[in-house]
């Protein structure tokens with residue numbers, strides 16, 4: 001009995017098992033909401049939380065691992081969203097084909113930004129990517145024939161090759177599967193040669209170069225990866241929401257994704273997921289609460305910045321209290337627990353051994 | 360008279376090497392360049408020939424020449440600011456030298472001018488270095504830091520990594536084992552899963568040394584490997600250097616202020632001051648050389 005418990009515990013330590021379990025939990029959401037165990041709005045919220053997580057995983061590769069700032073994420077998400085919609089509706093391409101194009105075209109643009117990043121660093125890079133994002137957002141506003149302007153444009157739930165037309169719950173499941181796959185891919189990348197190279201590039205560019213890491217190549221790779229993640233998020237976003245609007249792809253969204261990484265956990269896959277839950281839920285809750293304020297219609301424009309103020313304050317607080325993100329609280333609690341345990345043991349005069357807890 | 364200050368840009372370099380626009384483009388796309396081969400005596404590994412490096416008006420290295428023979432432990436000494444680190448940076452292409460050739464014999468036996476090589480390609484030729492201010496990656500473990508040294512040994516593609524193919528697993532495992540062995544050899548194998556943060560000097564230097572050994576080097580250049588070490592650690596370092604030379608069949612070039620170590624371990628020494636050559640010779644000859652003594656006058660360890 002004790003042995004099986006141990007092996008389950010061991011299995012849970014395996015990240016792949018964790019991701020799989022996470023996927024199973026997510027896939028159960030549609031059933032739980034249908035059975036009335038979970039409130040129905042959670043399906044909508046968590047659909048977007050997952051989309052946030054996909055984009056933020058890419059941003060974490062860029063910012064957390066490679067130390068390269070980007071404030072243009074929203075533009076890329078929107079770009080691939082509109083691309084998917086127009087490829088499917090205007091060009092009547094099958095969903096799968098539209099997905100491929102909606103990844104490759106933003107990728108090319110992302111690599112251009114990567115080339116810009118070869119010349120600039122730090123804050124200037126953040127500003128440059130911000131400008132790229134704003135150019136894209138303005139284009140979405142202006143190109144009304146393509147984006148349908150402020151009235152928005154919808155894709156509808158995707159129609160897949162073998163599975164046919166998906167409904168809302170199935171689309172939720174599709175996003176869940178994509179997210180888990182992205183988590184696995186991210187994990188594979190960061191634990192290997194590429195992950196080490198990206199971290200080395202950030203930690204010491206001199207050592208990286210002396211050890212044969214081509215900075216040009218890995219910077220481009222980091223930007224390329226982040227763009228692919230953003231593009232996938234954009235496709236999922238367009239697939240899940242009834243309509244997308246140019247106003248959604250603003251700096252505010254890019255900052256939210258930045259907040260996901262910083263608040264959740266720099267260089268942490270689970271941190272990114274946690275951050276997505278915190279940031280997406282809190283900003284939507286605040287926006288909802290604001291609507292309950294009496295006289296809301298009259299002061300609406302003044303309240304629209306409320307969620308951003310909240311995330312801004314949250315970023316500052318987290319950076320001061322937990323500079324690497326809230327996910328690391330768990331690790332610290334565990335350490336504290338181990339420490340306290342070792343203290344009590346010493347008091348009782350028992351020898352402290354590593355497997356002392358098995359009784 | 361040449362007064363080139365900044366390292367040459369990629370485009371500038373290619374323009375010089377490939378006069379035709381088409382060749383330039385092809386070279387740029389393929390990332391390959393036609394590298395001219397040179398000749399030097401069979402037993403030589405590195406030949407610094409009339410090297411100069413100018414920063415603004417300052418000549419940090421001034422028409423310097425010296426030669427390393429295969430299997431030597433070679434010392435480069437000089438007072439603070441003499442230009443030793445600058446020489447290292449020129450050899451490893453962190454700086455593009457203003458004048459001079461840096462001939463290097465690759466393990467395959469061809470002789471090339473390192474000035475034709477990109478900074479991150481230098482290690483692929485079997486030439487690897489450490490840094491005066493120990494450049495470790497703080498948010499990686501010691502083992503991972505050492506694995507960085509085998510970056511160019513991996514033949515896996517991005518595809519292999521994303522899908523964690525057998526090839527990827529096999530290489531990761533093999534190189535991690537090799538890293539473990541090297542760490543054991545240096546006596547810090549038990550620390551390999553520690554993060555390379557706030558390490559004592561002695562250990563940090565060993566990690567950096569282990570990192571250089573991952574890439575099958577034929578020439579290792581060490582910038583002040585004994586700085587910050589205590590007497591006992593310095594003695595151990597001397598033994599380690601000899602073992603590395605004998606077992607890894609490396610030639611070693613080192614910059615060092617610890618004269619005890621230099622005189623003990625080096626086969627030949629080059630002394631420089633203000634970027635200029637003072638003398639080349641055996642430890643005994645250098646010790647007795649009046650010009651060298653003068654350059655070091657007032658320095659306690661001369």
Ligand SMILES: Nc1ncnc2c1ncn2[C@@H]1O[C@H](COP(=O)(O)OP(=O)(O)OP(=O)(O)O)[C@@H](O)[C@H]1O
Nearest residue numbers: 414417419437438439440441442443444445446491
């Ligand atoms: N990147 C640089 N830009 C401008 N000047 C530099 C640069 N690098 C080195 N120098 C100058 O070149 C001279 C030689 O410096 P270098 O670091 O090579 O000396 P060193 O012999 O390694 O000294 P130390 O023993 O203190 O390490 C110094 O005057 C230094 O200020």
Ligand SMILES: [Mg+2]
Nearest residue numbers: 443444445491
């Ligand atoms: Mg120096």
